[in-house]
Structures are given as C-alpha cells and as structure tokens.
Amino acid sequence: MKEKKKLQPAQHQDTQPGEQMQMHPRPVTIREGYRGSGKLEGRRAFITGGDSGIGRAIAVHFAREGADIAIAYLEEDADARETARLVEKEGRRCLRMPGDLALAGAATEAVAQAARRLGGLDILVNNIAEQHPVEDPAELDEDQVRETFDTNVLTYYMATVAALDHLGRGGVILNTSSITGVRGHKTLLDYAGTKGAINAMTLSFAQAVADRGIRVNAVAPGPVWTPLIPASFDAEKVASFGSDTLVGRAGQPAEIAPAFVFLASEDASFITGQILHVNGGAHLST
Numbered sequence: 001m002k003e004k005k006k007l008q009p010a011q012h013q014d015t016q017p018g019e020q021m022q023m024h025p026r027p028v029t030i031r032e033g034y035r036g037s038g039k040l041e042g043r044r045a046f047i048t049g050g051d052s053g054i055g056r057a058i059a060v061h062f063a064r065e066g067a068d069i070a071i072a073y074l075e076e077d078a079d080a081r082e083t084a085r086l087v088e089k090e091g092r093r094c095l096r097m098p099g100d101l102a103l104a105g106a107a108t109e110a111v112a113q114a115a116r117r118l119g120g121l122d123i124l125v126n127n128i129a130e131q132h133p134v135e136d137p138a139e140l141d142e143d144q145v146r147e148t149f150d151t152n153v154l155t156y157y158m159a160t161v162a163a164l165d166h167l168g169r170g171g172v173i174l175n176t177s178s179i180t181g182v183r184g185h186k187t188l189l190d191y192a193g194t195k196g197a198i199n200a201m202t203l204s205f206a207q208a209v210a211d212r213g214i215r216v217n218a219v220a221p222g223p224v225w226t227p228l229i230p231a232s233f234d235a236e237k238v239a240s241f242g243s244d245t246l247v248g249r250a251g252q253p254a255e256i257a258p259a260f261v262f263l264a265s266e267d268a269s270f271i272t273g274q275i276l277h278v279n280g281g282a283h284l285s286t
Contacts, residue, residue, distance in 0.1 A: 008239060011238055016232065019052065020079050023227060027052075029086065030061060030086075030254050036064035039266070042066060044121050044122050046069075046121060046124050046159075048126055048159065049071075058127065060087060063094070070097060072099065074099070101151075101159070102155055107159040115165075121163060122170070126176065130191075131228065148190040152194035152198070164209065169214070173215070173216045173217075177221075177275055178220055179283060182220065184196075202218040217273070218274070221279060223250045224252070224256055250280075251278070
C-alpha cells in the first residue's frame with residue numbers, strides 16, 4: 001500500500017473535543033481577504049461548539065456579516081475566549097456559555113438563555129460532535145454509542161425544538177453534518193451513524209416547519225483541520241489527514257464557514273431541506 005503523504009506534524013490530544021490552542025499549525029478561522037457585506041446585519045445566532053474549529057469560523061464569519069453571537073461549548077475556556085475576542089474585534093457581541101449540552105434539559109435551557117441574553121434568536125447552528133474510531137465494531141460498547149448519539153443527535157433535536165419557540169418567519173436552522181453521513185466510514189461507525197441521522201433530521205424538520213417560514217439546511221464537510229482530529233486519531237494518522245481528497249489536503253474552517261453564511265442569509269431564501277457538501281472532492285476519491 002502506498003504511504004500517505006504527510007501534510008502536517010504528527011500530534012495527538014488525549015481529550016475530546018480537543019483544543020485549538022494546542023494544534024500546530026493552527027486552523028485558519030477566516031481568510032484575510034474575506035469582506036463582509038452585511039448579509040446577516042442585526043441577526044442573532046446561537047452556535048453550539050462555537051469555541052473552535054468550524055464553530056469558531058462560523059461565529060467570526062457571522063460577526064463580520066453583522067450578527068451578534070452566543071456560543072456553547074463544553075469546557076474549553078481558552079479557546080472560547082479567543083473566539084469571543086475575534087467576534088468582538090468585528091464589533092459584535094459574543095456570549096460564552098460553557099456546559100455539557102448532552103445532559104438532560106441542557107440544550108433546551110441553553111437555547112432559552114441565548115435568546116434571552118441576545119434579545120431574541122434568528123439563527124441556530126447545531127455543530128457539536130464527538131467521534132471514536134475503532135478497528136473492530138466490538139470495541140464500541142453500548143455506553144459509548146449512547147454518548148455519541150446523545151452529543152451528536154439528541155442535542156441537535158432538543159436545541160431545534162427549543163429554538164422554534166424563538167424563531168420567527170425568516171428564521172434559520174443549520175446543522176453540521178459530514179461526508180460520512182452519506183458515504184459511511186469503516187472506523188467512525190458511531191460518528192457516521194449520527195451524521196446520517198442528522199441528514200434525515202434536517203430533511204424532516206425542513207418539512208415540519210416550512211409553514212412557519214423557517215428554513216432548515218445542513219452543511220456536510222469532508223476532512224477539515226479542527227481540534228477533533230488530533231483528539232480522535234493517533235499521531236501518524238493525523239499527519240496524513242486530508243491526503244485522500246481530490247485537492248490533496250484537508251479543508252480549513254475558513255473554507256467551510258462561508259457555506260453557513262450563504263445558507264443563513266437571504267441569498268438562500270429559496271433553499272430548505274438541503275445538504276450542502278463542502279469536501280474538496282472527497283466524495284469522488286477512492
């Protein structure tokens with residue numbers, strides 16, 4: 001078997017979801033040349049997993065487009081403070097809300113708190129995730145599978161239902177899916193299963209809330225350089241992460257977030273019930 005190309009230094013973090021401040025190189029959150037044009041002016045967005053990776057990139061892009069932000073995250077305070085700094089640098093508010101959304105009632109309360117503190121809610125982005133790669137399916141015990149589904153699916157469902165009490169016509173719900181939800185993955189069994197569920201949930205909620213004037217879509221990234229990668233895989237796999245895409249590298253969060261901006265904006269007013277794939281051609285690679 002041909003040895004995979006090394007794209008970044010070998011590295012590993014012991015705890016999920018990982019910390020961006022420990023990564024090298026650091027993920028790119030927003031490109032220097034990205035210019036906001038008021039696409040989300042005056043909007044209020046709640047982003048789960050907004051402290052780092054794709055979530056941070058979404059928060060900063062939304063802020064540059066004029067939105068105020070609330071981010072939920074587990075306990076990565078240093079990363080969350082940096083996200084808040086970047087959002088506030090854009091002249092927008094950023095509320096930090098630590099806590100485990102997978103706990104009973106936590107996602108519902110977090111949405112209510114975000115809406116209360118922001119003075120309303122226009123956009124919900126469900127983005128948190130965990131994953132546990134295994135070589136043998138038997139390595140995943142029932143408790144771990146339940147935990148992954150609680151984090152990756154149940155929080156999305158409960159946050160979405162809670163958001164419906166606050167979103168008016170023109171409201172937007174966006175879910176972070178994955179290429180694995182369509183292609184599957186031989187070692188990310190729990191994660192791929194949850195992403196397939198998120199895709200189905202996206203299509204179902206789009207139908208359920210269409211008459212309220214609320215749009216529901218998902219973005220399905222391919223391999224992206226985020227803290228979850230060194231927190232999930234061994235150091236050698238991390239070094240070659242992303243080499244299987246057609247473009248020959250992993251994506252950067254800065255390359256994913258504009259898809260969320262588009263779907264959250266009026267530019268996508270005729271788009272609902274869609275899964276937007278941003279994967280560097282990974283769906284075509286072998």
